[in-house]
Amino acid sequence: MLIAVSLILSAWLPYLNPQQFWLSGFAGLTFLICWGINFAFIILWLFWKRRYLWISLAGFILSLHALFSSIGINVISSQDTTYRxxxxxxxxxxxxxxxxxxxxxxxxxxxxxxxxxxxxxxxxxxxxxxxxxxxxxxxxxxxxxxxxxxxxxxxxxxxxxxxxxxxxxxxxxxxxxxxxxxxxxxxxxxxxxxxxxxxxxxxxxxxxxxxxxxxxxxxxxxxxxxxxxxxxxxxxxxxxxxxxxxxxxxxxxxxxxxxxxxxxxxxxxxxxxxxxxxxxxxxxxxxxxxxxxxxxxxxxxxxxxxxxxxxxxxxxxxxxxxxxxxxxxxxxxxxxxxxxxxxxxxxxxxx
Missing domain, CATH: 3.60.10.10 (Endonuclease/exonuclease/phosphatase)
Incomplete structure (x- = not known):
């Protein structure tokens, strides 16, 4: 529960102005670490105590927008022939x-x-x-x-x-x-x-x-x-x-x-x-x-x-x-x- 909540906070707090809420300036620094730990728990819950799986999955889903801002998924560069x-x-x-x-x-x-x-x-x-x-x-x-x-x-x-x-x-x-x-x-x-x-x-x-x-x-x-x-x-x-x-x-x-x-x-x-x-x-x-x-x-x-x-x-x-x-x-x-x-x-x- 704590890891999932930390992940969600690290993903969403950076939208707040840190001049008004200073913790938002630090939250994003921990995002990838929290995401990695949360993902490890998803694997763990698949094989042990499945009733906790939904908690980690909720953290994963609610932080996807931050994940897609952090990683590139272009294995092969696009080949666009429409440009001059x-x-x-x-x-x-x-x-x-x-x-x-x-x-x-x-x-x-x-x-x-x-x-x-x-x-x-x-x-x-x-x-x-x-x-x-x-x-x-x-x-x-x-x-x-x-x-x-x-x-x-x-x-x-x-x-x-x-x-x-x-x-x-x-x-x-x-x-x-x-x-x-x-x-x-x-x-x-x-x-x-x-x-x-x-x-x-x-x-x-x-x-x-x-x-x-x-x-x-x-x-x-x-x-x-x-x-x-x-x-x-x-x-x-x-x-x-x-x-x-x-x-x-x-x-x-x-x-x-x-x-x-x-x-x-x-x-x-x-x-x-x-x-x-x-x-x-x-x-x-x-x-x-x-x-x-x-x-x-x-x-x-x-x-x-x-x-x-x-x-x-x-x-x-x-x-x-x-x-x-x-x-x-x-x-x-x-x-x-x-x-x-x-x-x-x-x-x-x-x-």
């Missing part, structure tokens, strides 16, 4: 984790892996969060390097934070299609160098204008002690209380950001694509608010759980590509690379 090939393009989103910069030192091996992945994927539109570039000597100007390597004639950079005039951080969009206009929309403050603004760009694709919104929503900004607590259960009561307080504060800020993003989508005169690092799972107020009336590229063409974060838990899909109809999703791919904190994702779309 000249109206097809690809878009990638990638949280670069500062392009491998660590303690103001560039990791040449990780940077090389990033560039190899980009050359392999070669998306027509590339959106990057937690992006870092440097105009100083002995460091890498990633804007010039990526634009030259992948032949992007157009780009827009938010430059949310700078150090010593040369070190720049923010969100960037590269495009092989003309950028009609772009803007940086403030959405709060983040010390990560990304997450202080949304990037909005109107792009002319084969004679049709689309609007791309890309962002990194508020991060929990976990530190060493937080990871010890989350991954190994090592910590004090005070540490648990501080972690819960940090997460609650972050969830509140992310809820406000998600409503602002939804407002930008609704106000757009063009078809909209939203992509980026939402820092939240598919069973969340954040996802429910932003993805309303949008197609999730992973759910349309992906398979499995679709993990995009390489640590903490194997079930975390927190990076997304969402598209409004009549844009059609034709393909989806995750690029798993050793050393990446976030796995880049790319979708093939058609106008």
């Amino acid at each position: 090939p000249d109206r097809r393009f690809t878009i990638m989103t990638f949280n670069t984790s500062n392009m491998g910069l660590n303690d103001y030192r560039e990791d040449s091996v990780l940077q090389g892996s990033i560039y190899d992945m980009l050359r392999d994927a070669s998306p027509d539109i590339l959106c990057m969060q937690e992006f870092y570039t440097n105009e100083g000597p002995f460091f890498t100007n990633h804007i010039d390097s990526i634009a030259r390597t992948l032949q992007y004639p157009y780009h827009f950079f938010t430059c949310d934070m700078s150090h010593w005039n040369y070190w720049h951080y923010g969100i960037i969009l590269f495009s092989r299609f003309p950028i009609v206009r772009s803007s940086k929309i403030p959405c709060g403050y983040s010390s990560a160098g990304s997450g202080s603004s949304f990037l909005q760009s109107d792009i002319l694709v084969q004679g049709d204008t689309i609007r791309v919104l890309t962002a990194q929503l508020q991060s929990y900004m976990f530190r060493g002690n937080d990871y010890d607590l989350l991954e190994r259960g090592q910590g004090t009561f005070s540490g648990v209380r501080n972690l819960a307080s940090k997460m609650k504060h972050t969830i509140h800020k992310r809820a406000a950001q998600s409503r602002k993003m939804a407002g930008l989508i609704a106000a757009s005169p063009y078809k909209v694509i939203v992509c980026g690092d939402f820092n939240d799972t598919p069973v969340s107020y954040t996802y429910n608010t932003i993805s309303s009336n949008m197609q999730d590229a992973f759910l349309e063409e992906g398979f499995g759980i679709g993990r995009t974060l390489s640590f903490l838990a194997p079930t975390l899909r927190i990076d997304y590509i969402l598209a409004q109809k009549p844009i059609r999703v034709k393909s989806y791919k995750t690029f798993h690379r050793k050393g990446f904190q976030h796995f880049p994702i790319m979708a093939g779309l058609s106008l």
